[in-house]
Amino acid sequence: MNMQSGSPNGSPTDIRNLLLDAAGLSLDKLPMLNVIFDRMATQCAESLRQLVASQAYYSLSDVESGRIGDVLDSYEGMAVVGVFHSPEWDSHAIVGFDRDFIFTMVEVLFGADGSEPPVDDERSFSNIEMRIAQALFEQMAKALQSAFSLVSKATFKFQRHETRMDFAVIGRRNNLAICAKFLLQAINRGGEMFVLIPQGALTPLRQQLASTTAGESAPSDPVWSKHIRGEVQRTEVRLRAVLEQREITLGEAAALEVGQILTLQATPRSRVKLESTEEGLFWCSLGQAEGAYVLRIEDAVDQAQEFLDDILPR
Known part of the structure:
Protein backbone atom coordinates (compact mmCIF):
# COMPACT_ATOMS: atom_id res chain seq x y z
CA MET A 1 0.00 0.00 0.00
CA ASN A 2 1.41 3.40 -0.94
CA MET A 3 1.39 5.65 2.15
CA GLN A 4 2.35 8.76 0.20
CA SER A 5 -0.04 11.08 -1.58
CA GLY A 6 0.41 14.34 -3.37
CA SER A 7 -0.26 17.60 -1.57
CA PRO A 8 -1.64 20.68 -3.34
CA ASN A 9 1.82 22.18 -3.66
CA GLY A 10 3.24 19.02 -5.20
CA SER A 11 5.15 17.79 -2.14
CA PRO A 12 4.39 14.30 -0.76
CA THR A 13 2.31 14.03 2.40
CA ASP A 14 2.51 11.07 4.77
CA ILE A 15 -1.03 9.73 5.17
CA ARG A 16 -0.08 8.35 8.56
CA ASN A 17 0.45 11.88 9.84
CA LEU A 18 -2.95 12.88 8.52
CA LEU A 19 -4.57 9.97 10.33
CA LEU A 20 -2.76 10.82 13.55
CA ASP A 21 -3.84 14.44 13.26
CA ALA A 22 -7.44 13.36 12.89
CA ALA A 23 -7.31 10.93 15.82
CA GLY A 24 -5.48 13.29 18.15
CA LEU A 25 -2.51 12.72 20.45
CA SER A 26 -2.86 10.55 23.55
CA LEU A 27 -1.49 12.55 26.47
CA ASP A 28 -0.76 9.49 28.61
CA LYS A 29 1.68 8.35 25.91
CA LEU A 30 3.53 11.70 25.87
CA PRO A 31 5.12 11.96 29.33
CA MET A 32 7.68 14.51 28.18
CA LEU A 33 4.93 17.13 27.87
CA ASN A 34 4.63 17.32 31.65
CA VAL A 35 8.40 17.57 31.97
CA ILE A 36 8.48 20.37 29.40
CA PHE A 37 5.68 22.39 30.99
CA ASP A 38 7.16 21.87 34.47
CA ARG A 39 10.39 23.31 33.11
CA MET A 40 8.47 26.26 31.67
CA ALA A 41 6.89 26.95 35.08
CA THR A 42 10.33 26.98 36.67
CA GLN A 43 11.70 29.29 33.99
CA CYS A 44 8.80 31.72 34.50
CA ALA A 45 9.27 31.70 38.27
CA GLU A 46 12.99 32.38 37.96
CA SER A 47 12.40 35.29 35.58
CA LEU A 48 9.74 36.80 37.82
CA ARG A 49 11.85 36.43 40.97
CA GLN A 50 14.42 38.79 39.49
CA LEU A 51 11.77 41.52 39.14
CA VAL A 52 9.82 41.36 42.41
CA ALA A 53 10.66 41.48 46.10
CA SER A 54 7.89 39.16 47.32
CA GLN A 55 7.74 35.41 46.78
CA ALA A 56 5.93 34.34 43.62
CA TYR A 57 5.42 30.81 42.36
CA TYR A 58 4.30 29.19 39.12
CA SER A 59 3.02 25.63 39.16
CA LEU A 60 1.69 23.35 36.44
CA SER A 61 -1.89 22.42 37.34
CA ASP A 62 -3.13 20.46 34.31
CA VAL A 63 -2.35 19.34 30.77
CA GLU A 64 -5.39 18.45 28.69
CA SER A 65 -6.57 18.06 25.12
CA GLY A 66 -9.46 19.96 23.57
CA ARG A 67 -10.76 21.88 20.60
CA ILE A 68 -9.11 25.25 20.04
CA GLY A 69 -12.43 27.05 19.91
CA ASP A 70 -13.76 25.40 23.08
CA VAL A 71 -10.65 26.31 25.07
CA LEU A 72 -10.64 29.92 23.92
CA ASP A 73 -14.39 30.32 24.48
CA SER A 74 -13.97 29.33 28.12
CA TYR A 75 -11.76 32.43 28.62
CA GLU A 76 -13.90 34.88 26.64
CA GLY A 77 -14.16 38.24 28.41
CA MET A 78 -11.79 37.26 31.21
CA ALA A 79 -8.33 36.97 29.66
CA VAL A 80 -5.73 38.47 27.36
CA VAL A 81 -3.83 36.18 25.00
CA GLY A 82 -0.63 36.48 23.04
CA VAL A 83 -0.22 34.84 19.62
CA PHE A 84 3.22 33.41 18.82
CA HIS A 85 4.66 32.01 15.60
CA SER A 86 7.23 29.24 15.44
CA PRO A 87 8.89 29.13 12.01
CA GLU A 88 10.55 25.77 12.76
CA TRP A 89 7.15 24.22 13.45
CA ASP A 90 5.40 26.29 10.79
CA SER A 91 2.67 26.75 13.34
CA HIS A 92 1.34 29.12 16.00
CA ALA A 93 0.85 28.91 19.76
CA ILE A 94 -1.10 30.94 22.28
CA VAL A 95 -0.22 32.03 25.80
CA GLY A 96 -3.04 33.51 27.86
CA PHE A 97 -3.40 35.28 31.22
CA ASP A 98 -6.73 35.47 33.01
CA ARG A 99 -7.90 38.61 34.84
CA ASP A 100 -6.70 37.46 38.27
CA PHE A 101 -3.28 36.71 36.83
CA ILE A 102 -2.95 40.21 35.37
CA PHE A 103 -4.24 41.98 38.49
CA THR A 104 -1.95 39.94 40.76
CA MET A 105 1.05 40.53 38.51
CA VAL A 106 0.48 44.30 38.50
CA GLU A 107 0.34 44.40 42.29
CA VAL A 108 3.44 42.25 42.67
CA LEU A 109 5.47 44.29 40.18
CA PHE A 110 4.51 47.55 41.88
CA GLY A 111 5.49 46.30 45.34
CA ALA A 112 2.12 45.46 46.93
CA ASP A 113 2.22 43.27 50.03
CA GLY A 114 -1.26 41.77 49.82
CA SER A 115 -2.76 43.92 52.57
CA GLU A 116 -5.22 45.51 50.15
CA PRO A 117 -8.25 43.47 49.01
CA PRO A 118 -7.82 41.85 45.56
CA VAL A 119 -9.26 43.60 42.53
CA ASP A 120 -12.76 42.37 41.74
CA ASP A 121 -13.73 44.35 38.67
CA GLU A 122 -15.14 43.39 35.28
CA ARG A 123 -13.68 46.47 33.56
CA SER A 124 -11.48 46.33 30.49
CA PHE A 125 -7.75 46.03 30.94
CA SER A 126 -5.99 49.39 31.35
CA ASN A 127 -3.09 50.56 29.17
CA ILE A 128 -0.62 49.81 31.96
CA GLU A 129 -2.00 46.30 32.41
CA MET A 130 -1.77 45.65 28.67
CA ARG A 131 1.82 46.91 28.55
CA ILE A 132 2.72 44.61 31.44
CA ALA A 133 1.01 41.72 29.65
CA GLN A 134 3.00 42.42 26.49
CA ALA A 135 6.26 42.47 28.47
CA LEU A 136 5.30 39.13 30.01
CA PHE A 137 4.53 37.69 26.58
CA GLU A 138 8.10 38.47 25.54
CA GLN A 139 9.30 36.45 28.52
CA MET A 140 6.95 33.61 27.63
CA ALA A 141 8.58 33.33 24.19
CA LYS A 142 11.93 32.65 25.88
CA ALA A 143 10.36 30.26 28.40
CA LEU A 144 8.69 28.25 25.62
CA GLN A 145 11.91 28.03 23.65
CA SER A 146 13.89 26.90 26.70
CA ALA A 147 11.28 24.34 27.74
CA PHE A 148 10.86 22.74 24.32
CA SER A 149 14.62 22.65 23.72
CA LEU A 150 14.49 19.25 25.45
CA VAL A 151 12.87 17.78 22.34
CA SER A 152 12.99 20.37 19.58
CA LYS A 153 14.95 23.38 18.41
CA ALA A 154 12.16 25.92 18.07
CA THR A 155 11.86 29.67 18.44
CA PHE A 156 8.69 31.55 19.27
CA LYS A 157 8.10 35.07 18.00
CA PHE A 158 5.44 37.18 19.67
CA GLN A 159 3.13 38.62 17.03
CA ARG A 160 0.19 40.29 18.74
CA HIS A 161 -2.13 40.25 21.73
CA GLU A 162 -5.90 39.89 21.74
CA THR A 163 -8.67 40.33 24.31
CA ARG A 164 -11.35 38.96 21.96
CA MET A 165 -10.93 35.20 21.80
CA ASP A 166 -12.55 34.94 18.36
CA PHE A 167 -9.69 37.09 17.01
CA ALA A 168 -7.03 34.74 18.40
CA VAL A 169 -6.79 32.66 15.23
CA ILE A 170 -4.13 29.93 15.12
CA GLY A 171 -6.02 27.42 13.01
CA ARG A 172 -9.49 26.04 12.60
CA ARG A 173 -11.47 26.36 15.80
CA ASN A 174 -12.48 22.70 15.74
CA ASN A 175 -8.87 21.50 15.47
CA LEU A 176 -7.46 19.63 18.44
CA ALA A 177 -4.87 21.29 20.66
CA ILE A 178 -2.89 20.66 23.83
CA CYS A 179 -3.68 23.08 26.65
CA ALA A 180 -1.37 23.42 29.66
CA LYS A 181 -2.66 25.39 32.64
CA PHE A 182 -0.45 27.05 35.25
CA LEU A 183 -1.22 28.70 38.57
CA LEU A 184 0.49 31.88 39.74
CA GLN A 185 0.65 32.34 43.52
CA ALA A 186 1.86 35.56 45.13
CA ILE A 187 0.92 37.82 48.09
CA ASN A 188 -1.88 35.42 49.12
CA ARG A 189 -3.63 35.57 45.77
CA GLY A 190 -3.02 34.37 42.25
CA GLY A 191 -4.32 33.67 38.78
CA GLU A 192 -4.10 31.31 35.83
CA MET A 193 -1.90 31.20 32.76
CA PHE A 194 -2.49 28.79 29.90
CA VAL A 195 -0.53 27.64 26.85
CA LEU A 196 -2.41 26.39 23.79
CA ILE A 197 -0.53 24.49 21.07
CA PRO A 198 -2.22 22.83 18.07
CA GLN A 199 -1.70 19.09 18.07
CA GLY A 200 -0.61 19.30 14.44
CA ALA A 201 2.50 21.18 15.58
CA LEU A 202 3.38 18.45 18.08
CA THR A 203 2.58 15.40 15.94
CA PRO A 204 6.05 15.37 14.28
CA LEU A 205 7.56 15.37 17.79
CA ARG A 206 5.48 12.49 19.16
CA GLN A 207 8.46 10.10 19.33
CA GLN A 208 10.56 12.58 21.30
CA LEU A 209 7.61 13.41 23.55
CA ALA A 210 7.12 9.72 24.27
CA SER A 211 10.80 9.09 25.07
CA THR A 212 10.33 9.11 28.84
CA THR A 213 8.54 5.84 29.64
CA ALA A 214 7.32 4.48 32.95
CA GLY A 215 10.18 3.63 35.27
CA GLU A 216 12.61 6.03 33.63
CA SER A 217 13.58 9.27 35.28
CA ALA A 218 12.95 12.55 33.53
CA PRO A 219 15.95 14.58 32.33
CA SER A 220 17.50 16.64 35.08
CA ASP A 221 16.59 20.31 34.92
CA PRO A 222 19.47 22.39 36.35
CA VAL A 223 17.27 25.47 36.80
CA TRP A 224 14.69 23.52 38.80
CA SER A 225 17.40 21.77 40.84
CA LYS A 226 18.97 25.14 41.69
CA HIS A 227 15.57 26.51 42.67
CA ILE A 228 14.83 23.56 44.99
CA ARG A 229 18.29 23.73 46.54
CA GLY A 230 17.91 27.46 47.17
CA GLU A 231 14.47 27.07 48.75
CA VAL A 232 15.68 24.26 51.01
CA GLN A 233 18.70 26.26 52.14
CA ARG A 234 16.48 29.25 52.99
CA THR A 235 14.15 27.14 55.14
CA GLU A 236 14.25 28.24 58.78
CA VAL A 237 14.82 25.60 61.46
CA ARG A 238 14.85 25.93 65.24
CA LEU A 250 3.05 12.31 86.32
CA GLY A 251 2.56 12.62 90.07
CA GLU A 252 5.98 14.23 90.45
CA ALA A 253 5.20 16.66 87.65
CA ALA A 254 1.88 17.57 89.31
CA ALA A 255 3.68 18.26 92.57
CA LEU A 256 6.06 20.84 91.07
CA GLU A 257 5.64 24.34 92.53
CA VAL A 258 6.78 27.83 91.64
CA GLY A 259 10.10 28.53 93.36
CA GLN A 260 11.04 24.87 93.71
Missing part, protein backbone atom coordinates in the same frame (compact mmCIF):
# COMPACT_ATOMS: atom_id res chain seq x y z
CA LEU A 239 17.81 24.64 67.22
CA ARG A 240 17.62 23.55 70.86
CA ALA A 241 20.55 22.95 73.19
CA VAL A 242 19.75 20.22 75.76
CA LEU A 243 21.98 20.13 78.83
CA GLU A 244 20.14 17.30 80.60
CA GLN A 245 17.01 15.19 80.29
CA ARG A 246 15.31 13.14 82.97
CA GLU A 247 12.12 11.16 83.33
CA ILE A 248 9.66 11.80 86.15
CA THR A 249 6.26 10.42 86.98
CA ILE A 261 14.69 24.10 92.91
CA LEU A 262 15.57 21.13 90.71
CA THR A 263 19.04 19.69 91.06
CA LEU A 264 20.75 18.76 87.81
CA GLN A 265 23.33 16.04 87.44
CA ALA A 266 25.02 18.00 84.62
CA THR A 267 28.16 20.06 85.22
CA PRO A 268 29.91 22.75 83.13
CA ARG A 269 31.95 19.87 81.65
CA SER A 270 28.88 17.88 80.55
CA ARG A 271 28.24 17.57 76.86
CA VAL A 272 25.27 19.43 75.42
CA LYS A 273 23.13 17.88 72.69
CA LEU A 274 22.15 20.19 69.83
CA GLU A 275 18.73 19.21 68.45
CA SER A 276 16.33 20.28 65.73
CA THR A 277 12.73 19.03 65.58
CA GLU A 278 13.63 16.56 68.38
CA GLU A 279 16.39 15.00 66.29
CA GLY A 280 19.90 15.02 67.72
CA LEU A 281 22.46 16.67 65.45
CA PHE A 282 25.71 17.31 67.35
CA TRP A 283 27.35 16.93 70.74
CA CYS A 284 28.76 20.24 71.98
CA SER A 285 30.79 21.64 74.87
CA LEU A 286 29.45 24.58 76.87
CA GLY A 287 31.45 27.77 77.38
CA GLN A 288 31.20 31.54 77.75
CA ALA A 289 32.29 34.42 75.55
CA GLU A 290 31.62 38.14 76.04
CA GLY A 291 29.08 37.46 78.77
CA ALA A 292 27.01 34.94 76.80
CA TYR A 293 26.86 31.16 76.75
CA VAL A 294 28.37 29.57 73.64
CA LEU A 295 28.51 26.05 72.22
CA ARG A 296 31.42 24.43 70.43
CA ILE A 297 30.47 21.57 68.15
CA GLU A 298 32.58 18.49 68.85
CA ASP A 299 30.97 15.35 67.41
CA ALA A 300 28.00 14.35 65.28
CA VAL A 301 25.26 12.41 67.04
CA ASP A 302 25.22 8.72 66.13
CA GLN A 303 21.66 8.45 64.80
CA ALA A 304 21.74 4.64 64.68
CA GLN A 305 22.80 4.39 68.31
CA GLU A 306 20.20 6.97 69.33
CA PHE A 307 17.52 4.85 67.65
CA LEU A 308 18.67 1.70 69.45
CA ASP A 309 18.76 3.50 72.80
CA ASP A 310 15.17 4.61 72.29
CA ILE A 311 13.70 1.21 71.41
CA LEU A 312 15.79 -1.10 73.62
CA PRO A 313 14.91 -1.43 77.33
CA ARG A 314 17.43 0.00 79.71
Whole structure:
Protein backbone atom coordinates (compact mmCIF):
# COMPACT_ATOMS: atom_id res chain seq x y z
CA MET A 1 0.00 0.00 0.00
CA ASN A 2 1.41 3.40 -0.94
CA MET A 3 1.39 5.65 2.15
CA GLN A 4 2.35 8.76 0.20
CA SER A 5 -0.04 11.08 -1.58
CA GLY A 6 0.41 14.34 -3.37
CA SER A 7 -0.26 17.60 -1.57
CA PRO A 8 -1.64 20.68 -3.34
CA ASN A 9 1.82 22.18 -3.66
CA GLY A 10 3.24 19.02 -5.20
CA SER A 11 5.15 17.79 -2.14
CA PRO A 12 4.39 14.30 -0.76
CA THR A 13 2.31 14.03 2.40
CA ASP A 14 2.51 11.07 4.77
CA ILE A 15 -1.03 9.73 5.17
CA ARG A 16 -0.08 8.35 8.56
CA ASN A 17 0.45 11.88 9.84
CA LEU A 18 -2.95 12.88 8.52
CA LEU A 19 -4.57 9.97 10.33
CA LEU A 20 -2.76 10.82 13.55
CA ASP A 21 -3.84 14.44 13.26
CA ALA A 22 -7.44 13.36 12.89
CA ALA A 23 -7.31 10.93 15.82
CA GLY A 24 -5.48 13.29 18.15
CA LEU A 25 -2.51 12.72 20.45
CA SER A 26 -2.86 10.55 23.55
CA LEU A 27 -1.49 12.55 26.47
CA ASP A 28 -0.76 9.49 28.61
CA LYS A 29 1.68 8.35 25.91
CA LEU A 30 3.53 11.70 25.87
CA PRO A 31 5.12 11.96 29.33
CA MET A 32 7.68 14.51 28.18
CA LEU A 33 4.93 17.13 27.87
CA ASN A 34 4.63 17.32 31.65
CA VAL A 35 8.40 17.57 31.97
CA ILE A 36 8.48 20.37 29.40
CA PHE A 37 5.68 22.39 30.99
CA ASP A 38 7.16 21.87 34.47
CA ARG A 39 10.39 23.31 33.11
CA MET A 40 8.47 26.26 31.67
CA ALA A 41 6.89 26.95 35.08
CA THR A 42 10.33 26.98 36.67
CA GLN A 43 11.70 29.29 33.99
CA CYS A 44 8.80 31.72 34.50
CA ALA A 45 9.27 31.70 38.27
CA GLU A 46 12.99 32.38 37.96
CA SER A 47 12.40 35.29 35.58
CA LEU A 48 9.74 36.80 37.82
CA ARG A 49 11.85 36.43 40.97
CA GLN A 50 14.42 38.79 39.49
CA LEU A 51 11.77 41.52 39.14
CA VAL A 52 9.82 41.36 42.41
CA ALA A 53 10.66 41.48 46.10
CA SER A 54 7.89 39.16 47.32
CA GLN A 55 7.74 35.41 46.78
CA ALA A 56 5.93 34.34 43.62
CA TYR A 57 5.42 30.81 42.36
CA TYR A 58 4.30 29.19 39.12
CA SER A 59 3.02 25.63 39.16
CA LEU A 60 1.69 23.35 36.44
CA SER A 61 -1.89 22.42 37.34
CA ASP A 62 -3.13 20.46 34.31
CA VAL A 63 -2.35 19.34 30.77
CA GLU A 64 -5.39 18.45 28.69
CA SER A 65 -6.57 18.06 25.12
CA GLY A 66 -9.46 19.96 23.57
CA ARG A 67 -10.76 21.88 20.60
CA ILE A 68 -9.11 25.25 20.04
CA GLY A 69 -12.43 27.05 19.91
CA ASP A 70 -13.76 25.40 23.08
CA VAL A 71 -10.65 26.31 25.07
CA LEU A 72 -10.64 29.92 23.92
CA ASP A 73 -14.39 30.32 24.48
CA SER A 74 -13.97 29.33 28.12
CA TYR A 75 -11.76 32.43 28.62
CA GLU A 76 -13.90 34.88 26.64
CA GLY A 77 -14.16 38.24 28.41
CA MET A 78 -11.79 37.26 31.21
CA ALA A 79 -8.33 36.97 29.66
CA VAL A 80 -5.73 38.47 27.36
CA VAL A 81 -3.83 36.18 25.00
CA GLY A 82 -0.63 36.48 23.04
CA VAL A 83 -0.22 34.84 19.62
CA PHE A 84 3.22 33.41 18.82
CA HIS A 85 4.66 32.01 15.60
CA SER A 86 7.23 29.24 15.44
CA PRO A 87 8.89 29.13 12.01
CA GLU A 88 10.55 25.77 12.76
CA TRP A 89 7.15 24.22 13.45
CA ASP A 90 5.40 26.29 10.79
CA SER A 91 2.67 26.75 13.34
CA HIS A 92 1.34 29.12 16.00
CA ALA A 93 0.85 28.91 19.76
CA ILE A 94 -1.10 30.94 22.28
CA VAL A 95 -0.22 32.03 25.80
CA GLY A 96 -3.04 33.51 27.86
CA PHE A 97 -3.40 35.28 31.22
CA ASP A 98 -6.73 35.47 33.01
CA ARG A 99 -7.90 38.61 34.84
CA ASP A 100 -6.70 37.46 38.27
CA PHE A 101 -3.28 36.71 36.83
CA ILE A 102 -2.95 40.21 35.37
CA PHE A 103 -4.24 41.98 38.49
CA THR A 104 -1.95 39.94 40.76
CA MET A 105 1.05 40.53 38.51
CA VAL A 106 0.48 44.30 38.50
CA GLU A 107 0.34 44.40 42.29
CA VAL A 108 3.44 42.25 42.67
CA LEU A 109 5.47 44.29 40.18
CA PHE A 110 4.51 47.55 41.88
CA GLY A 111 5.49 46.30 45.34
CA ALA A 112 2.12 45.46 46.93
CA ASP A 113 2.22 43.27 50.03
CA GLY A 114 -1.26 41.77 49.82
CA SER A 115 -2.76 43.92 52.57
CA GLU A 116 -5.22 45.51 50.15
CA PRO A 117 -8.25 43.47 49.01
CA PRO A 118 -7.82 41.85 45.56
CA VAL A 119 -9.26 43.60 42.53
CA ASP A 120 -12.76 42.37 41.74
CA ASP A 121 -13.73 44.35 38.67
CA GLU A 122 -15.14 43.39 35.28
CA ARG A 123 -13.68 46.47 33.56
CA SER A 124 -11.48 46.33 30.49
CA PHE A 125 -7.75 46.03 30.94
CA SER A 126 -5.99 49.39 31.35
CA ASN A 127 -3.09 50.56 29.17
CA ILE A 128 -0.62 49.81 31.96
CA GLU A 129 -2.00 46.30 32.41
CA MET A 130 -1.77 45.65 28.67
CA ARG A 131 1.82 46.91 28.55
CA ILE A 132 2.72 44.61 31.44
CA ALA A 133 1.01 41.72 29.65
CA GLN A 134 3.00 42.42 26.49
CA ALA A 135 6.26 42.47 28.47
CA LEU A 136 5.30 39.13 30.01
CA PHE A 137 4.53 37.69 26.58
CA GLU A 138 8.10 38.47 25.54
CA GLN A 139 9.30 36.45 28.52
CA MET A 140 6.95 33.61 27.63
CA ALA A 141 8.58 33.33 24.19
CA LYS A 142 11.93 32.65 25.88
CA ALA A 143 10.36 30.26 28.40
CA LEU A 144 8.69 28.25 25.62
CA GLN A 145 11.91 28.03 23.65
CA SER A 146 13.89 26.90 26.70
CA ALA A 147 11.28 24.34 27.74
CA PHE A 148 10.86 22.74 24.32
CA SER A 149 14.62 22.65 23.72
CA LEU A 150 14.49 19.25 25.45
CA VAL A 151 12.87 17.78 22.34
CA SER A 152 12.99 20.37 19.58
CA LYS A 153 14.95 23.38 18.41
CA ALA A 154 12.16 25.92 18.07
CA THR A 155 11.86 29.67 18.44
CA PHE A 156 8.69 31.55 19.27
CA LYS A 157 8.10 35.07 18.00
CA PHE A 158 5.44 37.18 19.67
CA GLN A 159 3.13 38.62 17.03
CA ARG A 160 0.19 40.29 18.74
CA HIS A 161 -2.13 40.25 21.73
CA GLU A 162 -5.90 39.89 21.74
CA THR A 163 -8.67 40.33 24.31
CA ARG A 164 -11.35 38.96 21.96
CA MET A 165 -10.93 35.20 21.80
CA ASP A 166 -12.55 34.94 18.36
CA PHE A 167 -9.69 37.09 17.01
CA ALA A 168 -7.03 34.74 18.40
CA VAL A 169 -6.79 32.66 15.23
CA ILE A 170 -4.13 29.93 15.12
CA GLY A 171 -6.02 27.42 13.01
CA ARG A 172 -9.49 26.04 12.60
CA ARG A 173 -11.47 26.36 15.80
CA ASN A 174 -12.48 22.70 15.74
CA ASN A 175 -8.87 21.50 15.47
CA LEU A 176 -7.46 19.63 18.44
CA ALA A 177 -4.87 21.29 20.66
CA ILE A 178 -2.89 20.66 23.83
CA CYS A 179 -3.68 23.08 26.65
CA ALA A 180 -1.37 23.42 29.66
CA LYS A 181 -2.66 25.39 32.64
CA PHE A 182 -0.45 27.05 35.25
CA LEU A 183 -1.22 28.70 38.57
CA LEU A 184 0.49 31.88 39.74
CA GLN A 185 0.65 32.34 43.52
CA ALA A 186 1.86 35.56 45.13
CA ILE A 187 0.92 37.82 48.09
CA ASN A 188 -1.88 35.42 49.12
CA ARG A 189 -3.63 35.57 45.77
CA GLY A 190 -3.02 34.37 42.25
CA GLY A 191 -4.32 33.67 38.78
CA GLU A 192 -4.10 31.31 35.83
CA MET A 193 -1.90 31.20 32.76
CA PHE A 194 -2.49 28.79 29.90
CA VAL A 195 -0.53 27.64 26.85
CA LEU A 196 -2.41 26.39 23.79
CA ILE A 197 -0.53 24.49 21.07
CA PRO A 198 -2.22 22.83 18.07
CA GLN A 199 -1.70 19.09 18.07
CA GLY A 200 -0.61 19.30 14.44
CA ALA A 201 2.50 21.18 15.58
CA LEU A 202 3.38 18.45 18.08
CA THR A 203 2.58 15.40 15.94
CA PRO A 204 6.05 15.37 14.28
CA LEU A 205 7.56 15.37 17.79
CA ARG A 206 5.48 12.49 19.16
CA GLN A 207 8.46 10.10 19.33
CA GLN A 208 10.56 12.58 21.30
CA LEU A 209 7.61 13.41 23.55
CA ALA A 210 7.12 9.72 24.27
CA SER A 211 10.80 9.09 25.07
CA THR A 212 10.33 9.11 28.84
CA THR A 213 8.54 5.84 29.64
CA ALA A 214 7.32 4.48 32.95
CA GLY A 215 10.18 3.63 35.27
CA GLU A 216 12.61 6.03 33.63
CA SER A 217 13.58 9.27 35.28
CA ALA A 218 12.95 12.55 33.53
CA PRO A 219 15.95 14.58 32.33
CA SER A 220 17.50 16.64 35.08
CA ASP A 221 16.59 20.31 34.92
CA PRO A 222 19.47 22.39 36.35
CA VAL A 223 17.27 25.47 36.80
CA TRP A 224 14.69 23.52 38.80
CA SER A 225 17.40 21.77 40.84
CA LYS A 226 18.97 25.14 41.69
CA HIS A 227 15.57 26.51 42.67
CA ILE A 228 14.83 23.56 44.99
CA ARG A 229 18.29 23.73 46.54
CA GLY A 230 17.91 27.46 47.17
CA GLU A 231 14.47 27.07 48.75
CA VAL A 232 15.68 24.26 51.01
CA GLN A 233 18.70 26.26 52.14
CA ARG A 234 16.48 29.25 52.99
CA THR A 235 14.15 27.14 55.14
CA GLU A 236 14.25 28.24 58.78
CA VAL A 237 14.82 25.60 61.46
CA ARG A 238 14.85 25.93 65.24
CA LEU A 239 17.81 24.64 67.22
CA ARG A 240 17.62 23.55 70.86
CA ALA A 241 20.55 22.95 73.19
CA VAL A 242 19.75 20.22 75.76
CA LEU A 243 21.98 20.13 78.83
CA GLU A 244 20.14 17.30 80.60
CA GLN A 245 17.01 15.19 80.29
CA ARG A 246 15.31 13.14 82.97
CA GLU A 247 12.12 11.16 83.33
CA ILE A 248 9.66 11.80 86.15
CA THR A 249 6.26 10.42 86.98
CA LEU A 250 3.05 12.31 86.32
CA GLY A 251 2.56 12.62 90.07
CA GLU A 252 5.98 14.23 90.45
CA ALA A 253 5.20 16.66 87.65
CA ALA A 254 1.88 17.57 89.31
CA ALA A 255 3.68 18.26 92.57
CA LEU A 256 6.06 20.84 91.07
CA GLU A 257 5.64 24.34 92.53
CA VAL A 258 6.78 27.83 91.64
CA GLY A 259 10.10 28.53 93.36
CA GLN A 260 11.04 24.87 93.71
CA ILE A 261 14.69 24.10 92.91
CA LEU A 262 15.57 21.13 90.71
CA THR A 263 19.04 19.69 91.06
CA LEU A 264 20.75 18.76 87.81
CA GLN A 265 23.33 16.04 87.44
CA ALA A 266 25.02 18.00 84.62
CA THR A 267 28.16 20.06 85.22
CA PRO A 268 29.91 22.75 83.13
CA ARG A 269 31.95 19.87 81.65
CA SER A 270 28.88 17.88 80.55
CA ARG A 271 28.24 17.57 76.86
CA VAL A 272 25.27 19.43 75.42
CA LYS A 273 23.13 17.88 72.69
CA LEU A 274 22.15 20.19 69.83
CA GLU A 275 18.73 19.21 68.45
CA SER A 276 16.33 20.28 65.73
CA THR A 277 12.73 19.03 65.58
CA GLU A 278 13.63 16.56 68.38
CA GLU A 279 16.39 15.00 66.29
CA GLY A 280 19.90 15.02 67.72
CA LEU A 281 22.46 16.67 65.45
CA PHE A 282 25.71 17.31 67.35
CA TRP A 283 27.35 16.93 70.74
CA CYS A 284 28.76 20.24 71.98
CA SER A 285 30.79 21.64 74.87
CA LEU A 286 29.45 24.58 76.87
CA GLY A 287 31.45 27.77 77.38
CA GLN A 288 31.20 31.54 77.75
CA ALA A 289 32.29 34.42 75.55
CA GLU A 290 31.62 38.14 76.04
CA GLY A 291 29.08 37.46 78.77
CA ALA A 292 27.01 34.94 76.80
CA TYR A 293 26.86 31.16 76.75
CA VAL A 294 28.37 29.57 73.64
CA LEU A 295 28.51 26.05 72.22
CA ARG A 296 31.42 24.43 70.43
CA ILE A 297 30.47 21.57 68.15
CA GLU A 298 32.58 18.49 68.85
CA ASP A 299 30.97 15.35 67.41
CA ALA A 300 28.00 14.35 65.28
CA VAL A 301 25.26 12.41 67.04
CA ASP A 302 25.22 8.72 66.13
CA GLN A 303 21.66 8.45 64.80
CA ALA A 304 21.74 4.64 64.68
CA GLN A 305 22.80 4.39 68.31
CA GLU A 306 20.20 6.97 69.33
CA PHE A 307 17.52 4.85 67.65
CA LEU A 308 18.67 1.70 69.45
CA ASP A 309 18.76 3.50 72.80
CA ASP A 310 15.17 4.61 72.29
CA ILE A 311 13.70 1.21 71.41
CA LEU A 312 15.79 -1.10 73.62
CA PRO A 313 14.91 -1.43 77.33
CA ARG A 314 17.43 0.00 79.71
